[in-house]
Amino acid sequence: MRFSDRSRRVVIVGAGLGGTATAVRLLRFAREPLQVVLVERNPEHRNAGVAYHPAGNPWHHVFNIQAGRMSMFREDVDDFVTWANTSADRTGWAPQWRDVTFTESGPAPRRIYADYLADRLAEAAHEASAGVTLTEVDGEVVDVTVDAGDVHVVVENFALPREPPPLDDTGASRVRLRADHLVLATGLEQRTHPFAAEVLDHPSFVRHPYSAAGVERVQGVRPDAVVAIIGTLLTGYDSAALLLRRGHTGKIHMISRSGLTIRTYPPDHRHQVLDLPPPRLRGDYEGPGDLVRRVKDEWERACAVVAEKHPDVAPAVVTERVAKSWEPHLPELLRCVPTADLRALLDGYGSVLATLRVSAVAYTTEVVDAAMTRDGQITVTTGKVTRVADTGNGTLALTVSTQDSDRMVEADLVISNFGREPDYERVDSPLWTNLLARGLAVRHRRTGRGVEVDETGVLLDSAGVPSGPVSVVGGPREGDEIVRYGRMGAFAFNLAAIKNHSVGVAADVLRRLESCYDDQAGDGAADPSAPAFARAVSLEARRMAARRRRDREELALRLDESLTAAREALAGDGGLTTTTLRFAVNTVAATKLNDLSVTPRDLRSLLGLDEPATPTA
DSSP, rough: OOOOTTEEEEEEOSSEEEEHHHHHHHHHHOSOOOEEEESSSSGGGGGTTTHGGGGGGTTBOOOSGGGGGGOSOTTTTTHHHHHHHHTOOOTOHHHHHHTOOOOOOOOOBBBGGGHHHHHHHHHHHHOOTTTEEEEEEEEEEEEEEEEETTEEEEEEEEEEESSSOTTTTTTSSEEEEESSSSEEEEOOOOOGGGGTTTTTTTTTEEEETTHHHHHHHHHHHHTOEEEEEOSSSSSHHHHHHHHHHHHOOOEEEEEEEOOOOOOOOOOOOOOOOOOOOOOOOOOOOOOHHHHHHHHHHHHHHHHHHHHHHTTSSSSGGHHHHHHHHGGGHHHHHHSSSHHHHHHHHHHHHHHHHHHHHOOOOHHHHHHHHHHHTTTTEEEEEEEEEEEEEOSSSSSEEEEEOOOOOOOEEEEEEEEEOOOOOOOOSSSSOOOHHHHTTTTTSOOOOTTTBBBOOOOOOOOEEETTEEEEEEEEESGGGGHHHHHHHHOOOOOGGGGGHHHHOOOOOOOOHHHHHHOOOOOOOOGGOOOTTHHHHHHHHHHHHHHHOSHHHHHHHHHHHHHHHHHHHHHTTTSSSOOOOOOHHHHOOOOOOHOOOOOOHHHHHHHHTTTTSSSSSSSSO
């Protein structure tokens, strides 16, 4: 595979869910020749990331949410379940899953998601328009420079896993690629744990519970061993459930600063968006204590409204419904909170927000919750682990600082939580270190979480202006998601945000690169309420969502006719051309595909996505 610099090229850094989903959208959306280059530093994480790769997710690890919410396409909510039941290659699957018929509300093993993403990526490449290609690259992007509108990407340990060695770069360990646009989909960054500095290499300490080595240590511990798990939310439950399903009989200590545990989704749970009264939180800001008190009062009021007006909502998910309904109202509230207070509130209440916003399926929670109540096999301790030390006899001793005093816990095996690092000035990444050092990226100023981006996800520099043709997907946008959209809690694996980022970024990149778009007429190029404009938006949304090339081509022809008719109907708008109108139509269509005010199932109906590409006579 030769990299021709004459072709438009988008380089995506990271081939987990965010990078793969963005590549799929680019391959589907693109109308003109384009090279999509998908770079992954860890080959076993390709099409999976840390969350789903098979080596770090044994068959007992299931999604914390229902299988019906795992589609990578918000506009096609049944896609993952349909794939798992009809298309997945079950050769090599564990016996307990081999004959399962997956349902919308049921569990599914996390490790099969890598195959699903790989299949959808291959399909998108096969069904892409003429001249639109995909190249998958192994290697670590360590540096980026922006020059005259181009991005130059430095890749170490460059390799083409499915191709012969590349032309003039044969044998080189470092390759420099030119790109017209760069997408950073680097995923989660892992936090360093100073309390465990003495034991990071100890055989009884598991630093990476979602790695092949970590899983091997957990599965290899003797059944009667004493195990300490640092964390009481999803990672803690995953590790405890893995032990228990293998017949573990020894004592298990689960320790966290919050002491909170995750709740269980009801068996028939389906995502729903409720129209609830907005929280009454306006007024003078009088400090974090007063704000917390007012939020708690309004929260109780909102939960009571759900119980009264929506009795069909299961008690376990009332808080999820409230949290979702509050999101559009939170940005205005957060603007009133001083930066220092906002950061302290996010740090202090992050775990609470996570448990209010997201639960887990019974497959994971029931076995752990039962062990908490049965003979006290699992105990939950509220406290901060301040040190893990080697006792000298093969065990480890944890110092736990509780509200009253310090206590010691001795364990044969200690499993750390994943420990995501949200502060990008602290991440152990050559790429982010260089981006920050050069001022091409800056830590998110308000929250300290992630980096600064604009409303389309374009990376902002230290002066607050775009760094160049560089966009961001996923975890690095956490702070922006909080202050711009009010999305709180459990952001580490926020599928909804990642899926929306992939649509928004892919559409924005192509509007910048393709000749069929022109934004020169400005935002007032067309009246979005005009019927002709609305018809064009509907066709464009359906074109962007179509899986098959022939369907997209049919819809593109109808769209071209619709744009001509719309331009004539809107002829009074000065400067309106087909390319400016297409730009406006595509922008609105991408926004509609990302509409979070409706459920995915309702979204599909509202967009008319089940209508045939070619209308019948």
